[in-house]
Amino acid sequence: MFENLSERLSGVFDRLTKQGALSEEDVKTALREVRVALLEADVSLPVARDFVKKVQDQATGQSVTKSVTPGQQVVKIVHDALVDVLRGDEDLGTLKIDNPPAPILMVGLQGSGKTTTTGKLAKRLKDKEGKRVLMASLDVYRPAAMDQLAVLGAQIGVDTLPIVAGQKPVDIAKRAKQQAALGGYDVYMLDTAGRLQIDEVLMQEVEDVRDVVSPRETLLVVDGLTGQVAVEVAEEFDAKIGISGVVLTRMDGDGRGGAALSMRAVTGKPIRFVGLGEKMDAIETFEPERVAGRILG
Ligand code: GDP
Numbered sequence: 001m002f003e004n005l006s007e008r009l010s011g012v013f014d015r016l017t018k019q020g021a022l023s024e025e026d027v028k029t030a031l032r033e034v035r036v037a038l039l040e041a042d043v044s045l046p047v048a049r050d051f052v053k054k055v056q057d058q059a060t061g062q063s064v065t066k067s068v069t070p071g072q073q074v075v076k077i078v079h080d081a082l083v084d085v086l087r088g089d090e091d092l093g094t095l096k097i098d099n100p101p102a103p104i105l106m107v108g109l110q111g112s113g114k115t116t117t118t119g120k121l122a123k124r125l126k127d128k129e130g131k132r133v134l135m136a137s138l139d140v141y142r143p144a145a146m147d148q149l150a151v152l153g154a155q156i157g158v159d160t161l162p163i164v165a166g167q168k169p170v171d172i173a174k175r176a177k178q179q180a181a182l183g184g185y186d187v188y189m190l191d192t193a194g195r196l197q198i199d200e201v202l203m204q205e206v207e208d209v210r211d212v213v214s215p216r217e218t219l220l221v222v223d224g225l226t227g228q229v230a231v232e233v234a235e236e237f238d239a240k241i242g243i244s245g246v247v248l249t250r251m252d253g254d255g256r257g258g259a260a261l262s263m264r265a266v267t268g269k270p271i272r273f274v275g276l277g278e279k280m281d282a283i284e285t286f287e288p289e290r291v292a293g294r295i296l297g
Helices: 004-020 024-040 045-059 070-087 112-130 142-154 170-181 200-213 228-240 257-267 288-296
Strands: 102-108 135-139 185-192 218-222 244-248 270-277 283-285
Touching: 024 045, 024 070, 045 070, 045 228, 070 257, 070 288, 102 112, 102 170, 102 200, 102 228, 112 135, 112 142, 112 185, 112 244, 112 270, 112 283, 135 142, 135 170, 135 200, 170 185, 170 200, 185 244, 218 228, 228 257, 244 257, 257 270, 257 288
Parallel strands: 102 185, 102 218, 135 185, 218 244, 244 270
Antiparallel strands: 270 283
């Protein structure tokens, strides 16, 4: 998918480069291609439309500097506009964990990479910031998920809340809160249960947990390969739970930049981190420039 977008743009920009001057018609032609390419990259129609309009407004009337070709100039305008939408003004890579123990709520659909990401972020907090982290699994429906978090914890040297059979998610959350306070932890991370699709029971459960712990951060983990579905998931979770940011996983695959752009534009919430593999250190702070560069090829 990236190839389509990049190729399409580079084709247009090559043509522009040869023309030697940036006319209004050039900008229009280029942006028509940008729009089609964004749609193909799974950016939703209103987002693509708004984006192109914004770029059009910026590009129109801009004089072409002598040092760059018209093609390069359009690329730069589109690139900067992408970065602008994607960045916002948040501090992306810094989690709010003042006032210990700070609760971090991890939410998302099953299979999105939620448990893996919980482990990755816990390790990052421990290694980079020297924080004491406690992790707890609230997935009472899948005992294997609870075991998975315990195994990850042992692997990365982060404590997990002992598993007590038969407890409800809210009770586990309360126990985690208590344990985090008593144990002198800086942060406790709650890995909530996911479903294959959004359902009311899941949402209610996450809402109840949220009300019990008042999270400092609520991070939605979404599979970056799922495109438009990821955007819908983000919209829904943000409306019901209120998220403070998104972690896009599987960005090591041939994921589309489109999901990132739409998600940011639709929810207004920042993408904070990207998952880049299965290993525990395969996570990075989201870099708008990199995604914009990837979209432009
Ligand atoms: P959960 O059901 O949301 O908790 O999902 P898991 O954390 O169990 O992850 C599901 C699968 O996706 C596992 O095999 C993970 O190793 C894998 N996974 C998670 N994040 C990434 C990522 O960023 N890149 C890749 N390639 N795989 C990932």
